[in-house]
Every structure is written in C-alpha cells, then in structure tokens.
Amino acid sequence: MSKNQVTLKEQLRKFSLKSIIGYHTILIYGMGTRLGIFDYLYNKVQELPNSGKITSISFSFNELIEKLNLAPKYLDSWIQMALECGIFELDNPAEKSLKTAPYVYEILIDKNNMVYIGGLLAVNYFTSFINQERFEFFKTGQVIDMISLDIIPEDLRKEILIISSQNGAIKGKSLERIYSKYFKEHMKNLRKEGAILEVGCGCGYTLKHWAKKFKKTRLVGIDIDPLPLEHSKSMIEENKLNDRVEIHVTTTNKYCQENKNQFDVVILNEVLHEMDPNEQYRINALTDIYNLLKDDGILMIGEYMIPDTFTPKTKFQFFEVWVKWVETPFPSSFYNEESIKNLFKSTPFKTVELIRDGRDYCCVAKKQPALKMINEVSQILS
Structure with missing residues (x-):
C-alpha cells in the first residue's frame, strides 16, 4: 500500500x-x-x-x-x-x-x-429548508427567485439574509484590506472627501465596515431586495452613520440614470454571480458601474473563482464549491479566472486583474480617464 x-x-x-x-x-x-x-x-x-x-x-x-x-x-x-x-x-x-x-x-x-464561523454553520442549517425543492429541480432544471421565495416564511428568509450577509462581510473586509494595501495613493483622496457605492449591499455589513474605516467618506448602498435593506437602515442608524450613508431600493441601471453622482470606489461583493445569468445583462450592469465611477475610479469585486468541475484539483477549494452548491437552486452563474477576464473584455473596463494576498483574493477593474484611452487607441492605430 x-x-x-x-x-x-x-x-x-x-x-x-x-x-x-x-x-x-x-x-x-x-x-x-x-x-x-x-x-x-x-x-x-x-x-x-x-x-x-x-x-x-x-x-x-x-x-x-x-x-x-x-x-x-x-x-x-x-x-x-x-x-x-x-x-x-x-x-x-x-x-x-x-x-x-x-x-x-x-x-x-x-x-x-x-x-x-458560526454564520457558515447556520447557513448550512438554513439551506436545508429548500432541499425538497432542490430534489425536484434535479429533474426539471428549474430555479427559484430568492426575492419572491414563498416556500420560506418572511421572518425566516430575513434570518437567512442576515446570516448570509454576515458571511459575505468576511470577503467585504478582505476587499478593504486589499484596497488599503495596494491602492494607497488612491486611498488618500478617498479618505479626504471621497465616495463609495456598494451594489447589492444586502443587510449592510460590508457597507458599515467601509464606513467605519473611511470616516470622511460618503457612502451609498443599493439593492433590489427591500427586505435586507430594512436591517441595513436600522444598523446604519444604530451606528450613527446616517449623516453620510444612504440606502436605496433600486437597480444599478435605474440609479445610474437618475443620479449624477460618481464614485471613487464601487464594491461588488458576492453579487456578480447572483445577477441575471444572461451575459448581456451582466455586461450592461458593469457598463452602468463604469459610468458611475470617476476617472481612475476602482471597482472591487469579491467573487469565488470556481474552476470547471472536471478540471483536476490542485488546491483545497471546498468553500468555493460549497457556495456554488448552495446557490444552485437560484439563478446564479459563477466564473473562473479565464471566464471573468473574457466577460470584462466586453465591457468598457476591458481588463480585470486578480489580486491574491495570502488567503484574500479579489478582482479589480479600473476606469481609465477618457484622454488616456484616446492616447492608447492612437498609439495602437499608429
């Protein structure tokens, strides 16, 4: 043996x-x-x-x-x-x-x-409530909309959302650590009078962390689901952050159309894979985010990079695959390192960079100033 x-x-x-x-x-x-x-x-x-x-x-x-x-x-x-x-x-x-x-x-x-890690255990417990539906979906391929989910009582759904948001805040904090470490010059402006937008802010834990870290910064959180935003608004009030943190129930596209605000940083934490799986929808959403950024603005993306099922395993990836399994009954679609780069090629960002720092990792995309883009295009053409 x-x-x-x-x-x-x-x-x-x-x-x-x-x-x-x-x-x-x-x-x-x-x-x-x-x-x-x-x-x-x-x-x-x-x-x-x-x-x-x-x-x-x-x-x-x-x-x-x-x-x-x-x-x-x-x-x-x-x-x-x-x-x-x-x-x-x-x-x-x-x-x-x-x-x-x-x-x-x-x-x-x-x-x-x-x-x-209590939240991780609790999410495993709560997801058992949809196991009967998951079993049936193996035959039908159906998915369910978490927002209009009627098989789980609203108070229980709120519990699930709060615990999921607490788990997501772990990656939200790692986004801040990476930003603070690798974008020190950019951070100087953010600390003075900058602005941060979180798309899909949920129950607000990531938003609260960034607000406490950058005490002079204005923050906006948007989400299409009103239920977790009730908790988000309460938490913002409890922490006396209402003077510089706004919460809105809206889509990225609607917010982009109705507001002239631009941001130094946009946070997309564990949200991209939950967007409508239609690729063009996601390209449009990223285009809206691009337009909401200031020149040289930074998009921080917290996502699990999940390799293809039949790619030989080279490292421990239980938690990444676990997220995929948990979210399979919902309209989710994940990326690996190659596919997320291909997605961004079809957006105004053009490129996205994967940054690894110990156990932390995230994707970062930057909005180039218009003049810089024109110069780069001119150089290519010449």
Whole structure:
C-alpha cells in the first residue's frame, strides 16, 4: 500500500462518525441560533464587568428555560446533543450548569471575533429548508427567485439574509484590506472627501465596515431586495452613520440614470454571480458601474473563482464549491479566472486583474480617464 493511499478504516471513520457528528453539530447549532440561545449567551457576556478577555461563558439549564421560555423536554435533549458535539461542557452538574467548550465562544458565538464561523454553520442549517425543492429541480432544471421565495416564511428568509450577509462581510473586509494595501495613493483622496457605492449591499455589513474605516467618506448602498435593506437602515442608524450613508431600493441601471453622482470606489461583493445569468445583462450592469465611477475610479469585486468541475484539483477549494452548491437552486452563474477576464473584455473596463494576498483574493477593474484611452487607441492605430 502506498503512503498516500486512503484506507478502509479511514473512510469508515470519515463517513460513519465524522460526517454524522458534523451533520448534527450543524443541526444543533442552527436550532440554537433560531432559538436565540447563542445570542443570549453573547449578550450575557456583554453585560459582565470588563475583566479582560472572555473565553467561555457559564449558564444553567433553568436559566435558559426562564429567559428564553423553552420547553424543558426539548431543551434537555438539545443540550445533551450539544455536549456530545463538543459545543458545551458540564460546569456544575449538581446545579445543572454548563459552560462553552474551549474556543467555542470565539468560534461560534462572538460575531466580532476574527475566527468566528458560526454564520457558515447556520447557513448550512438554513439551506436545508429548500432541499425538497432542490430534489425536484434535479429533474426539471428549474430555479427559484430568492426575492419572491414563498416556500420560506418572511421572518425566516430575513434570518437567512442576515446570516448570509454576515458571511459575505468576511470577503467585504478582505476587499478593504486589499484596497488599503495596494491602492494607497488612491486611498488618500478617498479618505479626504471621497465616495463609495456598494451594489447589492444586502443587510449592510460590508457597507458599515467601509464606513467605519473611511470616516470622511460618503457612502451609498443599493439593492433590489427591500427586505435586507430594512436591517441595513436600522444598523446604519444604530451606528450613527446616517449623516453620510444612504440606502436605496433600486437597480444599478435605474440609479445610474437618475443620479449624477460618481464614485471613487464601487464594491461588488458576492453579487456578480447572483445577477441575471444572461451575459448581456451582466455586461450592461458593469457598463452602468463604469459610468458611475470617476476617472481612475476602482471597482472591487469579491467573487469565488470556481474552476470547471472536471478540471483536476490542485488546491483545497471546498468553500468555493460549497457556495456554488448552495446557490444552485437560484439563478446564479459563477466564473473562473479565464471566464471573468473574457466577460470584462466586453465591457468598457476591458481588463480585470486578480489580486491574491495570502488567503484574500479579489478582482479589480479600473476606469481609465477618457484622454488616456484616446492616447492608447492612437498609439495602437499608429
């Protein structure tokens, strides 16, 4: 047997034990999220006296029953499974008290922590609500419109949108890190009195991050779905950003036609693949974005570059492929490095650059000043 050959024992362990524990960890975490248990524990930490870094939080069985109005029978079985999945540990058995297991507070509860992945687990839980439709679509090839989705109650759809937006903000922050690192000269003007537009701003987490980073900059967020914008507007108000952040329910084309505003930076974070899959529609949308940019303006694109299914695998790409799988029932269409370059050749941008910086990567396109473009064309013709 070669050194790298997978053994039967390893495969049995993977599919019989690890997969079942992983599956139920997602179920238990997702249910706890919906019940408000993890939000309750987070808020409990915030109310504690500032005594240094918090790595664990204790609570009791009866405390959750009383504070969250939960049925003892169901809470008991949920807690026991959470113990088996390693989310909690017993603290004081005599008092029926528990505590979060090591690092669980940072990873699954504290949404502001850089290692937080709770949203990722929650999205896996929530997407199970459309699995019956997904099964039927295998035979019909049908897709569903997330905005008019009636198989999921509106309050649940809002929960899904909020968690998805929180996950998307991870890439939104990486866009800002790359911009701040590679476009320092451009950033100087943005810091003074610049303007940023986010197309498809959703629940507003990326918009909030950029607004806090660039404190003198005017920001506009647009989206075609009014539901997440309710959350976006509330968050902007809570953070006292309304004096320089606007939110609008509109399309890119309509905003381009009705407003004379131009922007230093346009953010397109995990949105391009969700646009109408018709290629001409996307070209038109990118043309509108081009027109909304100032000369030398920059388009920052957060997208997963997903290779063709039958391209031999050269690196770990589970999360990229997972996004494709999750969004298959919706009218989505993804790009790889070659196809996104071909798309931009048909737009006024002409080119797009892929920037990799450690684990962060994004696509960047720049609007050239008209005079510079004329000179370049003249040189080519001559």
